[in-house]
Amino acid sequence: MADGEKPLLRVLNGERLDPPPIWIMRQAGRYLPEYRELRKRSKSFLDFCYSPSLATEAVMQPLRRFPLDAAILFSDILVVPDALGQKVWFVEGEGPRLEPLLPLSAWKLGEPEKAIQRLTPVYETVERIKENLESGVALIGFAGAPWTVATYMLQGRGGDKDEARRAIYQRPEDIDALMSVLVETTAQHLAAQVRAGADCLQLFESWAEGLPPFAFQRVVIEPTRKLVQRLRELGVTVPIIGFPRGAGAQLKAFVEQTGVTALGIDTQTPADFAFEAAPEGMALQGNLDPQTLVVGGEALERAARDVLIAFGSAPHIFNLGHGITPEATPENVEHLVQIVKGGA
Ligand code: CP3
Numbered sequence: 407m408a409d410g411e412k413p414l415l416r417v418l419n420g421e422r423l424d425p426p427p428i429w430i431m432r433q434a435g436r437y438l439p440e441y442r443e444l445r446k447r448s449k450s451f452l453d454f455c456y457s458p459s460l461a462t463e464a465v466m467q468p469l470r471r472f473p474l475d476a477a478i479l480f481s482d483i484l485v486v487p488d489a490l491g492q493k494v495w496f497v498e499g500e501g502p503r504l505e506p507l508l509p510l511s512a513w514k515l516g517e518p519e520k521a522i523q524r525l526t527p528v529y530e531t532v533e534r535i536k537e538n539l540e541s542g543v544a545l546i547g548f549a550g551a552p553w554t555v556a557t558y559m560l561q562g563r564g565g566d567k568d569e570a571r572r573a574i575y576q577r578p579e580d581i582d583a584l585m586s587v588l589v590e591t592t593a594q595h596l597a598a599q600v601r602a603g604a605d606c607l608q609l610f611e612s613w614a615e616g617l618p619p620f621a622f623q624r625v626v627i628e629p630t631r632k633l634v635q636r637l638r639e640l641g642v643t644v645p646i647i648g649f650p651r652g653a654g655a656q657l658k659a660f661v662e663q664t665g666v667t668a669l670g671i672d673t674q675t676p677a678d679f680a681f682e683a684a685p686e687g688m689a690l691q692g693n694l695d696p697q698t699l700v701v702g703g704e705a706l707e708r709a710a711r712d713v714l715i716a717f718g719s720a721p722h723i724f725n726l727g728h729g730i731t732p733e734a735t736p737e738n739v740e741h742l743v744q745i746v747k748g749g750a
Pocket of ligand 1: 431432433434435436445451478479480481482483484496500501502547564610612728729
């Protein structure tokens with residue numbers, strides 16, 4: 407199959423397909439017993455991400471079980487701060503930790519070009535995945551959008567984002583400096599993934615929620631717009647899916663101003679609201695509640711059919727409204743894929 411004929415890419419180019427293509431955010435991961443087993447082969451999660459053989463195997467695991475329409479690179483949004491020289495580690499059962507980013511230390515971050523050199527194993531992983539994929543399956547490259555990555559860099563961990571939001575008022579120049587380092591590094595990181603074989607890209611703006619409009623403009627829209635523009639300057643022509651989770655009332659401004667090709671819709675957003683925000687014919691991706699994959703059964707069926715109906719008139723990519731949780735079961739994922747593909 408030629409690249410342009412892959413169902414996911416057809417929909418990203420504005421075509422409506424019935425059934426819609428499906429992939430699942432965080433589809434490689436801890437809900438799969440074979441992933442938990444594989445994960446034991448590396449003590450540190452980042453080392454796992456930087457091992458092309460382990461990362462490629464993690465990507466292939468869900469594809470062996472389910473007829474999904476896309477593979478997503480196995481990596482993490484926090485490889486960017488790691489490559490920029492900020493210490494990043496993962497605490498078992500708790501999540502990421504980063505050494506605190508002190509005032510003005512944004513200026514001391516590494517050079518984007520050097521950071522990209524440190525991420526060479528990630529691009530090798532993309533090449534290996536590409537060699538392993540069946541022809542109809544699209545390969546998605548990804549990165550965190552600048553603000554989401556910045557929240558982890560500023561907070562030093564997951565959880566609430568109060569400190570990061572306070573920094574917008576307390577040290578706006580630092581924030582702007584940090585954003586421009588992240589825009590350039592992320593653009594180069596994504597361009598390298600495309601050169602290695604990624605068919606399209608997703609920007610995870612997982613923490614678009616809770617910002618007042620001026621701040622949303624400054625830390626979400628502006629950096630994302632610059633990032634998309636920079637990618638196009640670097641010669642990247644592939645579709646870019648923006649996923650501004652929690653953008654709510656700002657969704658329309660995000661679509662109109664950032665230049666993303668397609669829009670990831672979060673769980674809380676009604677399809678009609680997304681139709682209002684996005685221009686006619688733009689691909690919309692989402693937005694099944696991840697918890698239905700924990701519950702399963704009739705509740706899953708009903709919720710999945712509701713999503714199919716709600717987005718049926720648009721070019722639609724079936725997905726969750728946020729990442730799958732470790733409590734989800736592979737059986738429920740299998741059931742979901744059957745429902746969407748029309749077999750159940
Ligand atoms: O199939 C895939 O999507 C896997 C690739 C992938 C991972 N992280 C692997 C991972 C992707 C696309 C991500 C994105 C990511 N990472 C986001 C954006 C998406 C979202 O869910 O909002 C964010 C915010 C992160 C940062 C991060 N990484 C957190 C908060 C955590 C710990 C909490 C958690 O959900 O596990 C991670 C660790 C992580 N990244 C794991 C995996 C499989 C689990 C760690 C492990 O296996 O030991």
